[in-house]
Amino acid sequence: MSSNNIILTKADKTANGTIQLTGSKSECNRALVIEALSGGRVKVKNLSDAADTVTLAGILKDHSPSTIDHGQSADHGLSTIDHGLKTVNIGPAGTAMRFLTAYFALQPGEVILTGTERMKQRPIGILVDALRKLGANITYAEKDGYPPLQISGGFEQQTNQISIKGDISSQYITALLLIAAKLPQGLELHIEGELTSRPYVEMTLAMLKQAGIQHSWQGNVISIANQEFSETSLPVEPDWSAASYWYAIAALADEAELFLPGLTSYSLQGDSVITEIMANFGITSQFKDGGVYLKKEPKPIQRKIFDMKECPDLAQTVIVVCAALGHEATFTGLETLKIKETNRVAALQNELGKMGVKLIEKGLVYKLDCSEKFIPERIFINTYEDHRMAMAFAPLALVIPQLEIEDARVVEKSYPAFWQDLEKVGFGPLTP
Numbered sequence: 001m002s003s004n005n006i007i008l009t010k011a012d013k014t015a016n017g018t019i020q021l022t023g024s025k026s027e028c029n030r031a032l033v034i035e036a037l038s039g040g041r042v043k044v045k046n047l048s049d050a051a052d053t054v055t056l057a058g059i060l061k062d063h064s065p066s067t068i069d070h071g072q073s074a075d076h077g078l079s080t081i082d083h084g085l086k087t088v089n090i091g092p093a094g095t096a097m098r099f100l101t102a103y104f105a106l107q108p109g110e111v112i113l114t115g116t117e118r119m120k121q122r123p124i125g126i127l128v129d130a131l132r133k134l135g136a137n138i139t140y141a142e143k144d145g146y147p148p149l150q151i152s153g154g155f156e157q158q159t160n161q162i163s164i165k166g167d168i169s170s171q172y173i174t175a176l177l178l179i180a181a182k183l184p185q186g187l188e189l190h191i192e193g194e195l196t197s198r199p200y201v202e203m204t205l206a207m208l209k210q211a212g213i214q215h216s217w218q219g220n221v222i223s224i225a226n227q228e229f230s231e232t233s234l235p236v237e238p239d240w241s242a243a244s245y246w247y248a249i250a251a252l253a254d255e256a257e258l259f260l261p262g263l264t265s266y267s268l269q270g271d272s273v274i275t276e277i278m279a280n281f282g283i284t285s286q287f288k289d290g291g292v293y294l295k296k297e298p299k300p301i302q303r304k305i306f307d308m309k310e311c312p313d314l315a316q317t318v319i320v321v322c323a324a325l326g327h328e329a330t331f332t333g334l335e336t337l338k339i340k341e342t343n344r345v346a347a348l349q350n351e352l353g354k355m356g357v358k359l360i361e362k363g364l365v366y367k368l369d370c371s372e373k374f375i376p377e378r379i380f381i382n383t384y385e386d387h388r389m390a391m392a393f394a395p396l397a398l399v400i401p402q403l404e405i406e407d408a409r410v411v412e413k414s415y416p417a418f419w420q421d422l423e424k425v426g427f428g429p430l431t432p
């Protein structure tokens with residue numbers, strides 16, 4: 001047993017309290033890139049302490065045309081010089097990898113952009129091809145189609161017409177949209193095929209609009225002309241993906257009353273759909289006093305099909321809740337899970353297997369089979385360097401007497417205070 005693991009127990013099956021969540025990492029990471037591109041005209045408000053955001057803020061501070069200081073700790077320490085070339089390491093942050101690829105393509109100077117071993121397995125060829133078509137100078141430092149990338153920034157724009165596949169990751173599209181207004185000819189982006197994670201593209205466009213950048217979106221074409229950012233601030237909402245773990249806790253508790261300040265019924269984050277999903281599990285969401293009150297009002301679960309295509313980061317949360325409740329639902333829209341922090345489908349299958357639950361893949365449809373489900377006295381959950389594996393399985397402490405979770409620090413990627421927040425509502429002991 002490693003000292004980085006955490007043992008979770010919950011003496012009673014209640015969850016009551018107020019939890020102040022950190023800012024949305026998706027909103028922050030967009031806001032930071034917008035701020036840097038705007039030359040400081042746009043200012044971010046309420047920066048998240050998610051490690052992915054802290055890393056990105058540090059890198060942009062070092063590589064921004066203007067001086068931006070968020071007072072973040074300088075321990076990002078992620079830029080090193082190797083053979084006269086600057087290497088920028090973004091760790092496990094997918095959005096930072098994709099957004100910075102476009103950002104560095106635009107900025108003068110040469111960098112190697114890299115990340116964790118897992119990041120080197122997460123595809124980026126679709127974005128690199130699109131940027132190369134625009135005129136960018138990007139080469140693969142190791143394997144074609146994957147980080148690390150060698151980027152020679154600053155280019156003469158060859159075209160404003162780009163076609164891009166929409167079904168692998170919306171982050172490629174966001175990366176291009178973020179730099180579009182700075183391109184001399186602007187950008188006309190043709191999205192080919194289905195668009196996955198659509199709310200994240202909507203979030204990008206909404207935030208650009210707040211920063212003064214207009215767009216049009218007709219059919220599958222998004223256009224942004226060359227234009228200036230306005231002088232304004234971008235406030236960041238608390239993170240709805242983080243809120244999902246509190247909904248899961250409420251769903252597995254016998255009694256729950258939780259208040260999450262700062263979350264409102266109108267959100268740029270698609271993951272706010274967790275309120276609708278969890279209504280099926282008897283969790284009511286009442287928006288008042290500048291936040292949301294969750295309350296458990298038990299009722300039979302009716303919904304049998306969940307499509308996660310627009311909210312992939314909620315998939316683990318919802319699947320674990322269904323498994324714990326023995327609710328044999330069907331899931332679609334899980335395709336992109338295989339290229340995230342880990343292969344999340346395989347990780348779920350392994351860990352749910354420890355309580356006899358199967359997640360059966362049948363083409364694009366996944367069926368949860370709880371026919372052999374059992375509740376062990378004790379369970380050890382592997383987390384595969386994936387923050388969402390740790391946080392999605394943590395609520396199981398309400399049904400399994402001793403839950404040990406591998407590598408507690410993994411949550412820092414998006415929600416560093418997760419374990420302390422659990423302690424506030426009576427989970428314990430939090431050390432092995």
Ligand SMILES: O=C(O)C1=C[C@@H](OP(=O)(O)O)[C@@H](O)[C@H](O)C1
Nearest residue numbers: 026095169170171197200312336
């Ligand atoms: O743009 C974003 O902020 C994100 C988009 C989604 O990725 P995909 O578009 O790759 O599904 C999501 O899973 C990720 O956590 C954050």
Ligand SMILES: C=C(OP(=O)(O)O)C(=O)O
Nearest residue numbers: 092093094095313340341
């Ligand atoms: C997929 C995620 O992040 P990213 O792609 O930014 O690494 C996530 O936070 O679940």
